[in-house]
Amino acid sequence: MHKGTRIIAFIAVFLIIATMPFLANHGQASADPEVSLDTPAVNEMPVKQCIEPLQDMRSEHMQILDSWRDRVVREGQTTYVNSVGQPYEMSLDETCLSCHSNREQFCDSCHSYSGVDVYCWSCHDGASNNSNGGVE
Protein backbone atom coordinates (compact mmCIF):
# COMPACT_ATOMS: atom_id res chain seq x y z
CA MET A 1 0.00 0.00 0.00
CA HIS A 2 1.36 3.39 -1.00
CA LYS A 3 1.80 5.63 2.06
CA GLY A 4 0.50 2.76 4.17
CA THR A 5 1.18 4.41 7.52
CA ARG A 6 -0.89 7.44 6.58
CA ILE A 7 -3.79 5.27 5.43
CA ILE A 8 -3.66 3.27 8.64
CA ALA A 9 -3.48 6.44 10.75
CA PHE A 10 -6.49 7.83 8.87
CA ILE A 11 -8.46 4.64 9.48
CA ALA A 12 -7.52 4.67 13.16
CA VAL A 13 -8.67 8.26 13.61
CA PHE A 14 -11.89 7.48 11.78
CA LEU A 15 -12.60 4.43 13.93
CA ILE A 16 -11.96 6.34 17.15
CA ILE A 17 -14.29 9.16 16.14
CA ALA A 18 -16.99 6.86 14.80
CA THR A 19 -17.05 4.67 17.88
CA MET A 20 -16.57 7.50 20.35
CA PRO A 21 -19.88 6.88 22.22
CA PHE A 22 -18.87 3.24 22.67
CA LEU A 23 -15.43 4.09 23.98
CA ALA A 24 -16.85 6.70 26.34
CA ASN A 25 -19.44 4.28 27.75
CA HIS A 26 -17.17 1.28 27.88
CA GLY A 27 -17.79 -0.72 31.02
CA GLN A 28 -20.11 1.88 32.44
CA ALA A 29 -23.46 0.90 33.83
CA SER A 30 -25.96 3.48 32.69
CA ALA A 31 -27.13 5.36 35.74
CA ASP A 32 -30.74 6.42 35.76
CA PRO A 33 -31.39 9.94 36.96
CA GLU A 34 -32.76 10.64 40.39
CA VAL A 35 -36.26 11.95 39.90
CA SER A 36 -37.46 12.59 43.37
CA LEU A 37 -41.14 12.97 44.22
CA ASP A 38 -40.35 13.47 47.87
CA THR A 39 -41.92 16.85 48.59
CA PRO A 40 -44.35 17.80 51.35
CA ALA A 41 -47.13 18.50 48.86
CA VAL A 42 -46.77 15.18 47.07
CA ASN A 43 -46.35 13.21 50.28
CA GLU A 44 -49.71 14.55 51.48
CA MET A 45 -51.50 13.37 48.39
CA PRO A 46 -53.69 10.29 48.92
CA VAL A 47 -53.29 9.24 45.27
CA LYS A 48 -49.99 10.24 43.70
CA GLN A 49 -51.15 11.77 40.48
CA CYS A 50 -49.77 14.50 38.33
CA ILE A 51 -52.11 16.83 36.51
CA GLU A 52 -52.25 14.48 33.53
CA PRO A 53 -51.48 10.75 33.21
CA LEU A 54 -47.84 9.96 33.92
CA GLN A 55 -46.93 8.90 30.39
CA ASP A 56 -48.31 12.15 28.96
CA MET A 57 -46.51 14.23 31.57
CA ARG A 58 -43.21 12.57 30.78
CA SER A 59 -43.32 13.32 27.10
CA GLU A 60 -45.55 16.37 26.89
CA HIS A 61 -45.08 18.50 30.01
CA MET A 62 -43.21 21.16 28.05
CA GLN A 63 -46.02 21.53 25.59
CA ILE A 64 -48.55 21.80 28.42
CA LEU A 65 -46.43 24.60 29.86
CA ASP A 66 -46.18 26.26 26.49
CA SER A 67 -49.91 26.26 25.99
CA TRP A 68 -50.40 27.50 29.56
CA ARG A 69 -48.07 30.37 28.92
CA ASP A 70 -49.90 31.39 25.78
CA ARG A 71 -53.30 31.06 27.37
CA VAL A 72 -52.35 33.07 30.45
CA VAL A 73 -50.27 35.77 28.86
CA ARG A 74 -52.10 36.20 25.56
CA GLU A 75 -55.67 35.13 26.29
CA GLY A 76 -55.96 36.02 29.95
CA GLN A 77 -57.33 32.63 30.99
CA THR A 78 -56.29 31.27 34.36
CA THR A 79 -57.81 27.82 34.82
CA TYR A 80 -56.79 24.59 33.15
CA VAL A 81 -59.17 21.67 33.26
CA ASN A 82 -57.39 18.38 32.90
CA SER A 83 -58.54 15.23 31.11
CA VAL A 84 -60.57 14.04 34.10
CA GLY A 85 -62.20 17.40 34.73
CA GLN A 86 -60.11 18.65 37.60
CA PRO A 87 -59.25 22.37 37.50
CA TYR A 88 -55.74 23.77 38.03
CA GLU A 89 -54.40 27.27 38.01
CA MET A 90 -52.23 27.66 34.93
CA SER A 91 -48.99 28.69 36.54
CA LEU A 92 -45.49 27.33 36.45
CA ASP A 93 -44.54 28.65 39.86
CA GLU A 94 -47.85 28.28 41.65
CA THR A 95 -48.94 24.91 40.29
CA CYS A 96 -46.06 22.77 39.04
CA LEU A 97 -43.56 23.96 41.58
CA SER A 98 -45.99 23.85 44.48
CA CYS A 99 -46.11 20.09 44.17
CA HIS A 100 -42.64 19.68 42.69
CA SER A 101 -41.04 22.14 45.06
CA ASN A 102 -37.77 20.19 44.92
CA ARG A 103 -36.85 21.61 41.57
CA GLU A 104 -33.18 20.56 41.70
CA GLN A 105 -33.96 16.91 42.41
CA PHE A 106 -36.93 16.81 40.08
CA CYS A 107 -37.00 19.07 37.02
CA ASP A 108 -33.30 19.87 36.96
CA SER A 109 -31.91 16.39 37.53
CA CYS A 110 -33.99 14.99 34.72
CA HIS A 111 -33.15 17.85 32.39
CA SER A 112 -29.42 17.59 32.94
CA TYR A 113 -29.63 13.85 32.33
CA SER A 114 -31.43 14.49 29.04
CA GLY A 115 -29.10 17.34 28.20
CA VAL A 116 -31.94 19.84 27.94
CA ASP A 117 -31.20 23.44 28.63
CA VAL A 118 -34.33 24.88 30.26
CA TYR A 119 -34.10 28.64 30.36
CA CYS A 120 -37.37 29.32 32.19
CA TRP A 121 -35.69 29.50 35.59
CA SER A 122 -34.03 32.82 34.94
CA CYS A 123 -37.46 34.36 35.54
CA HIS A 124 -39.61 31.62 37.10
CA ASP A 125 -37.58 30.48 40.05
CA GLY A 126 -40.36 29.05 42.19
CA ALA A 127 -39.00 31.12 45.06
CA SER A 128 -42.44 31.82 46.45
CA ASN A 129 -42.84 28.08 47.05
CA ASN A 130 -39.43 27.14 48.32
CA SER A 131 -39.62 29.56 51.24
CA ASN A 132 -42.74 27.99 52.73
CA GLY A 133 -42.34 24.34 51.80
CA GLY A 134 -44.36 24.28 48.64
CA VAL A 135 -47.65 25.36 50.27
CA GLU A 136 -49.37 28.50 49.15
Add this chain to the structure above:
Amino acid sequence: MKIGLPLLAVVALAALAWLGCEYLRLQVLFGVVLPYLALLLFLVGFVYRVVLWGRSAVPFNITTTCGQQKSLPWVKHDRLENPSSTTGAIGRMILEVLLFRSLFRNLRTEKRGARISFGSAKWLWLGGLVFHWSLLVVLLRHLRLFLEPVPVVISGIGAVDGMFQIGVPVLFLTDITILAALAFLFARRVLAPRIRYLSLPADYFPLLLLLGVVISGILMRYAFKVDMLQVKEMMLGLASLHPQLSMSAGSALYVHIFLVSVLFAYFPWSKLMHAGGIFLSPTRNMPNNSRQVRHINPWNYPVQVHSYVEYEDEYREKMRKVGLPLDKEG
Protein backbone atom coordinates in the same frame (compact mmCIF):
# COMPACT_ATOMS: atom_id res chain seq x y z
CA MET B 1 -39.16 7.31 -12.25
CA LYS B 2 -35.76 8.59 -11.25
CA ILE B 3 -37.37 10.47 -8.36
CA GLY B 4 -40.34 8.18 -7.82
CA LEU B 5 -38.37 5.08 -6.98
CA PRO B 6 -36.15 6.62 -4.26
CA LEU B 7 -39.15 8.48 -2.84
CA LEU B 8 -41.12 5.27 -2.69
CA ALA B 9 -38.17 3.52 -1.06
CA VAL B 10 -37.84 6.10 1.72
CA VAL B 11 -41.58 6.19 2.39
CA ALA B 12 -41.68 2.39 2.40
CA LEU B 13 -38.76 2.19 4.82
CA ALA B 14 -40.43 4.63 7.20
CA ALA B 15 -43.73 2.76 6.93
CA LEU B 16 -41.95 -0.53 7.53
CA ALA B 17 -40.49 0.67 10.81
CA TRP B 18 -43.78 2.21 11.88
CA LEU B 19 -45.84 -0.91 11.16
CA GLY B 20 -43.15 -3.19 12.54
CA CYS B 21 -43.10 -1.42 15.89
CA GLU B 22 -46.69 -0.28 16.19
CA TYR B 23 -48.34 -3.57 15.26
CA LEU B 24 -45.80 -6.37 15.14
CA ARG B 25 -43.87 -5.18 18.22
CA LEU B 26 -40.52 -5.74 16.52
CA GLN B 27 -38.72 -3.22 18.74
CA VAL B 28 -35.84 -5.64 19.24
CA LEU B 29 -35.27 -5.72 15.51
CA PHE B 30 -35.56 -2.01 14.84
CA GLY B 31 -34.08 -0.78 18.09
CA VAL B 32 -31.17 -3.16 18.63
CA VAL B 33 -30.40 -5.63 15.85
CA LEU B 34 -30.63 -3.31 12.87
CA PRO B 35 -28.77 -0.36 14.43
CA TYR B 36 -25.85 -2.61 15.39
CA LEU B 37 -25.88 -4.22 11.97
CA ALA B 38 -25.93 -0.82 10.29
CA LEU B 39 -23.05 0.43 12.37
CA LEU B 40 -21.05 -2.67 11.53
CA LEU B 41 -21.72 -2.23 7.83
CA PHE B 42 -20.74 1.41 8.14
CA LEU B 43 -17.44 0.77 9.86
CA VAL B 44 -16.44 -2.22 7.76
CA GLY B 45 -17.52 -0.53 4.54
CA PHE B 46 -15.71 2.69 5.35
CA VAL B 47 -12.45 0.94 6.14
CA TYR B 48 -12.82 -1.30 3.09
CA ARG B 49 -13.31 1.65 0.75
CA VAL B 50 -10.39 3.58 2.24
CA VAL B 51 -8.08 0.58 1.94
CA LEU B 52 -9.21 0.06 -1.63
CA TRP B 53 -8.41 3.67 -2.45
CA GLY B 54 -5.13 3.43 -0.58
CA ARG B 55 -4.11 0.52 -2.75
CA SER B 56 -4.89 2.10 -6.10
CA ALA B 57 -2.16 3.50 -8.29
CA VAL B 58 -1.04 7.12 -8.26
CA PRO B 59 0.98 7.15 -11.46
CA PHE B 60 1.39 10.90 -11.67
CA ASN B 61 1.54 13.92 -9.49
CA ILE B 62 -1.89 15.21 -10.45
CA THR B 63 -2.43 17.95 -7.94
CA THR B 64 -4.92 20.56 -9.07
CA THR B 65 -3.43 24.00 -9.00
CA CYS B 66 -5.23 27.28 -8.98
CA GLY B 67 -2.52 29.73 -8.06
CA GLN B 68 1.06 30.68 -8.74
CA GLN B 69 3.46 27.81 -8.38
CA LYS B 70 6.54 28.23 -6.20
CA SER B 71 9.27 29.42 -8.52
CA LEU B 72 11.75 32.28 -8.38
CA PRO B 73 12.01 34.09 -5.06
CA TRP B 74 10.60 37.35 -6.47
CA VAL B 75 7.49 35.68 -7.89
CA LYS B 76 4.77 35.62 -5.26
CA HIS B 77 3.94 32.04 -4.41
CA ASP B 78 0.35 31.09 -3.60
CA ARG B 79 0.96 28.70 -0.74
CA LEU B 80 -2.60 27.46 -0.26
CA GLU B 81 -3.78 27.21 -3.86
CA ASN B 82 -0.57 25.71 -5.11
CA PRO B 83 1.22 24.20 -2.13
CA SER B 84 4.74 22.99 -2.63
CA SER B 85 5.10 21.32 0.77
CA THR B 86 3.13 18.77 2.75
CA THR B 87 2.20 21.43 5.31
CA GLY B 88 0.74 23.53 2.54
CA ALA B 89 -1.19 20.56 1.21
CA ILE B 90 -2.58 19.90 4.70
CA GLY B 91 -3.63 23.54 4.94
CA ARG B 92 -5.37 23.33 1.61
CA MET B 93 -7.08 20.11 2.65
CA ILE B 94 -8.34 21.63 5.90
CA LEU B 95 -9.81 24.59 4.03
CA GLU B 96 -11.30 22.26 1.46
CA VAL B 97 -13.00 20.14 4.11
CA LEU B 98 -14.19 23.03 6.24
CA LEU B 99 -15.09 25.57 3.56
CA PHE B 100 -15.44 23.63 0.29
CA ARG B 101 -13.11 25.96 -1.54
CA SER B 102 -13.13 24.05 -4.80
CA LEU B 103 -16.91 24.23 -4.91
CA PHE B 104 -16.63 27.95 -4.34
CA ARG B 105 -15.03 28.16 -7.75
CA ASN B 106 -18.02 26.50 -9.37
CA LEU B 107 -18.82 28.30 -12.60
CA ARG B 108 -21.90 28.64 -14.70
CA THR B 109 -21.17 28.31 -18.38
CA GLU B 110 -23.68 29.71 -20.82
CA LYS B 111 -23.86 30.29 -24.48
CA ARG B 112 -24.89 33.85 -25.19
CA GLY B 113 -25.39 34.14 -28.91
CA ALA B 114 -22.21 32.84 -30.43
CA ARG B 115 -20.10 33.48 -27.38
CA ILE B 116 -19.58 31.38 -24.31
CA SER B 117 -19.77 33.26 -21.06
CA PHE B 118 -18.75 32.21 -17.59
CA GLY B 119 -20.42 33.43 -14.43
CA SER B 120 -20.02 32.59 -10.81
CA ALA B 121 -22.43 30.04 -9.36
CA LYS B 122 -22.23 30.09 -5.60
CA TRP B 123 -25.61 28.65 -4.68
CA LEU B 124 -24.47 25.05 -4.70
CA TRP B 125 -21.53 25.98 -2.52
CA LEU B 126 -23.76 27.84 -0.09
CA GLY B 127 -26.39 25.10 0.04
CA GLY B 128 -23.75 22.43 0.52
CA LEU B 129 -21.92 24.37 3.20
CA VAL B 130 -25.09 25.13 5.15
CA PHE B 131 -26.18 21.51 4.94
CA HIS B 132 -22.88 20.04 6.07
CA TRP B 133 -22.35 22.43 8.95
CA SER B 134 -25.91 21.97 10.14
CA LEU B 135 -25.43 18.22 9.98
CA LEU B 136 -22.29 18.49 12.09
CA VAL B 137 -24.07 20.56 14.74
CA VAL B 138 -27.04 18.19 14.73
CA LEU B 139 -24.74 15.19 15.15
CA LEU B 140 -22.85 16.85 18.00
CA ARG B 141 -26.11 17.78 19.70
CA HIS B 142 -27.22 14.16 19.54
CA LEU B 143 -24.24 13.18 21.66
CA ARG B 144 -26.28 14.31 24.68
CA LEU B 145 -28.19 11.06 24.26
CA PHE B 146 -25.05 8.95 24.26
CA LEU B 147 -22.98 10.50 27.02
CA GLU B 148 -23.68 10.67 30.72
CA PRO B 149 -22.94 13.14 32.22
CA VAL B 150 -23.56 15.39 29.23
CA PRO B 151 -20.35 17.34 28.50
CA VAL B 152 -20.67 21.09 28.90
CA VAL B 153 -19.59 21.60 25.29
CA ILE B 154 -22.46 19.51 24.01
CA SER B 155 -25.14 21.21 26.10
CA GLY B 156 -23.49 24.52 25.19
CA ILE B 157 -23.92 23.77 21.50
CA GLY B 158 -27.57 22.98 22.17
CA ALA B 159 -28.03 26.24 24.05
CA VAL B 160 -26.44 28.30 21.28
CA ASP B 161 -28.41 26.44 18.64
CA GLY B 162 -31.63 27.25 20.48
CA MET B 163 -30.62 30.76 21.41
CA PHE B 164 -33.69 32.45 20.00
CA GLN B 165 -35.81 30.49 22.48
CA ILE B 166 -38.68 30.15 20.07
CA GLY B 167 -41.44 27.87 21.29
CA VAL B 168 -41.23 24.88 23.57
CA PRO B 169 -39.34 22.60 23.04
CA VAL B 170 -36.97 25.27 21.88
CA LEU B 171 -36.57 25.56 18.12
CA PHE B 172 -33.06 24.63 17.03
CA LEU B 173 -31.75 26.86 14.26
CA THR B 174 -29.94 23.97 12.64
CA ASP B 175 -33.25 22.11 12.31
CA ILE B 176 -34.40 24.92 10.06
CA THR B 177 -31.15 25.38 8.17
CA ILE B 178 -30.64 21.68 7.47
CA LEU B 179 -34.21 21.36 6.25
CA ALA B 180 -33.88 24.44 4.07
CA ALA B 181 -30.54 23.34 2.64
CA LEU B 182 -31.79 19.85 1.86
CA ALA B 183 -34.91 21.26 0.26
CA PHE B 184 -32.75 23.57 -1.84
CA LEU B 185 -30.39 20.79 -2.89
CA PHE B 186 -33.37 18.67 -3.83
CA ALA B 187 -35.16 21.47 -5.66
CA ARG B 188 -31.98 22.20 -7.57
CA ARG B 189 -31.94 18.70 -8.97
CA VAL B 190 -35.61 18.77 -9.85
CA LEU B 191 -35.94 22.28 -11.22
CA ALA B 192 -32.73 22.94 -13.14
CA PRO B 193 -33.25 21.00 -16.41
CA ARG B 194 -29.60 20.16 -17.00
CA ILE B 195 -29.07 18.91 -13.48
CA ARG B 196 -32.28 16.93 -13.62
CA TYR B 197 -31.00 15.27 -16.77
CA LEU B 198 -27.81 14.28 -14.98
CA SER B 199 -29.45 13.07 -11.78
CA LEU B 200 -29.88 9.42 -11.04
CA PRO B 201 -31.79 7.55 -8.35
CA ALA B 202 -28.47 7.31 -6.48
CA ASP B 203 -28.51 11.11 -6.27
CA TYR B 204 -32.09 11.42 -5.11
CA PHE B 205 -32.06 8.56 -2.63
CA PRO B 206 -29.50 10.01 -0.19
CA LEU B 207 -31.19 13.41 -0.34
CA LEU B 208 -34.62 11.96 0.31
CA LEU B 209 -33.30 9.64 2.98
CA LEU B 210 -31.66 12.57 4.76
CA LEU B 211 -34.88 14.54 4.45
CA GLY B 212 -36.69 11.55 5.94
CA VAL B 213 -34.29 11.45 8.87
CA VAL B 214 -34.58 15.18 9.50
CA ILE B 215 -38.37 15.30 9.16
CA SER B 216 -38.88 12.26 11.39
CA GLY B 217 -36.60 13.83 13.99
CA ILE B 218 -38.43 17.16 13.96
CA LEU B 219 -41.81 15.47 14.06
CA MET B 220 -40.67 13.43 17.03
CA ARG B 221 -39.72 16.62 18.83
CA TYR B 222 -42.96 18.46 18.18
CA ALA B 223 -45.76 16.13 17.10
CA PHE B 224 -45.33 12.46 17.92
CA LYS B 225 -43.75 12.98 21.31
CA VAL B 226 -41.51 10.32 22.71
CA ASP B 227 -40.31 9.89 26.24
CA MET B 228 -36.80 11.29 26.15
CA LEU B 229 -35.81 9.65 29.39
CA GLN B 230 -36.39 6.24 27.87
CA VAL B 231 -34.66 7.31 24.69
CA LYS B 232 -31.56 8.24 26.59
CA GLU B 233 -31.62 5.01 28.57
CA MET B 234 -31.93 3.12 25.31
CA MET B 235 -29.06 4.98 23.65
CA LEU B 236 -26.79 4.58 26.67
CA GLY B 237 -27.69 0.90 26.63
CA LEU B 238 -26.75 0.60 22.99
CA ALA B 239 -23.53 2.52 23.52
CA SER B 240 -22.44 0.44 26.52
CA LEU B 241 -23.27 -2.79 24.65
CA HIS B 242 -25.98 -3.64 27.17
CA PRO B 243 -29.04 -2.91 25.05
CA GLN B 244 -32.11 -1.95 27.00
CA LEU B 245 -35.36 -2.04 25.16
CA SER B 246 -38.18 0.32 25.61
CA MET B 247 -41.49 -0.92 24.30
CA SER B 248 -43.35 2.26 25.15
CA ALA B 249 -41.07 4.94 23.74
CA GLY B 250 -43.35 5.58 20.78
CA SER B 251 -43.01 4.26 17.25
CA ALA B 252 -41.85 7.61 15.87
CA LEU B 253 -38.53 6.94 17.60
CA TYR B 254 -38.11 3.69 15.73
CA VAL B 255 -38.92 5.27 12.39
CA HIS B 256 -36.18 7.81 13.06
CA ILE B 257 -33.68 5.20 14.24
CA PHE B 258 -34.44 2.92 11.33
CA LEU B 259 -33.94 5.65 8.75
CA VAL B 260 -30.66 6.59 10.43
CA SER B 261 -29.63 2.93 10.37
CA VAL B 262 -30.37 2.73 6.67
CA LEU B 263 -28.34 5.89 6.12
CA PHE B 264 -25.36 4.47 8.01
CA ALA B 265 -25.55 1.11 6.28
CA TYR B 266 -25.87 2.76 2.86
CA PHE B 267 -23.16 5.34 3.45
CA PRO B 268 -19.92 3.53 2.56
CA TRP B 269 -21.36 1.89 -0.52
CA SER B 270 -22.61 5.07 -2.13
CA LYS B 271 -21.58 8.53 -3.22
CA LEU B 272 -21.91 9.63 0.40
CA MET B 273 -18.48 8.08 0.84
CA HIS B 274 -17.05 11.36 -0.45
CA ALA B 275 -16.73 12.12 3.27
CA GLY B 276 -13.78 9.74 3.39
CA GLY B 277 -12.80 10.15 -0.22
CA ILE B 278 -12.04 13.84 0.00
CA PHE B 279 -8.99 13.11 2.11
CA LEU B 280 -7.75 10.67 -0.48
CA SER B 281 -8.23 12.83 -3.58
CA PRO B 282 -4.81 13.02 -5.25
CA THR B 283 -5.81 16.29 -6.89
CA ARG B 284 -6.21 17.84 -3.45
CA ASN B 285 -3.83 16.04 -1.13
CA MET B 286 -0.62 16.12 -3.15
CA PRO B 287 1.78 19.02 -2.90
CA ASN B 288 2.64 20.45 -6.30
CA ASN B 289 6.37 19.78 -6.12
CA SER B 290 6.80 17.90 -9.36
CA ARG B 291 9.72 20.14 -10.34
CA GLN B 292 11.54 19.55 -7.07
CA VAL B 293 10.85 15.93 -6.31
CA ARG B 294 10.57 13.23 -8.93
CA HIS B 295 7.25 11.45 -8.52
CA ILE B 296 7.84 7.75 -8.91
CA ASN B 297 4.82 5.58 -9.39
CA PRO B 298 5.10 3.14 -6.50
CA TRP B 299 3.46 0.49 -8.64
CA ASN B 300 6.31 0.49 -11.17
CA TYR B 301 7.70 -3.01 -11.30
CA PRO B 302 11.15 -3.80 -12.74
CA VAL B 303 10.84 -4.31 -16.49
CA GLN B 304 13.39 -6.41 -18.42
CA VAL B 305 14.68 -4.09 -21.11
CA HIS B 306 17.18 -4.70 -23.84
CA SER B 307 18.51 -1.34 -24.90
CA TYR B 308 19.90 -0.62 -28.36
CA VAL B 309 23.42 -0.29 -26.97
CA GLU B 310 23.19 -3.80 -25.56
CA TYR B 311 21.65 -5.03 -28.79
CA GLU B 312 24.49 -3.61 -30.85
CA ASP B 313 27.06 -5.11 -28.48
CA GLU B 314 25.44 -8.50 -28.93
CA TYR B 315 25.16 -8.44 -32.75
CA ARG B 316 28.04 -6.14 -33.70
CA GLU B 317 29.96 -8.72 -35.69
CA LYS B 318 26.94 -9.94 -37.59
CA MET B 319 25.83 -6.38 -38.31
CA ARG B 320 29.24 -5.39 -39.58
CA LYS B 321 29.32 -8.41 -41.89
CA VAL B 322 26.07 -7.46 -43.62
CA GLY B 323 27.14 -3.81 -43.73
CA LEU B 324 24.61 -2.33 -41.33
CA PRO B 325 25.55 1.09 -39.92
CA LEU B 326 26.95 0.93 -36.37
CA ASP B 327 26.91 3.54 -33.64
CA LYS B 328 30.16 2.32 -32.19
CA GLU B 329 32.91 0.62 -34.11
CA GLY B 330 33.83 -1.52 -31.09
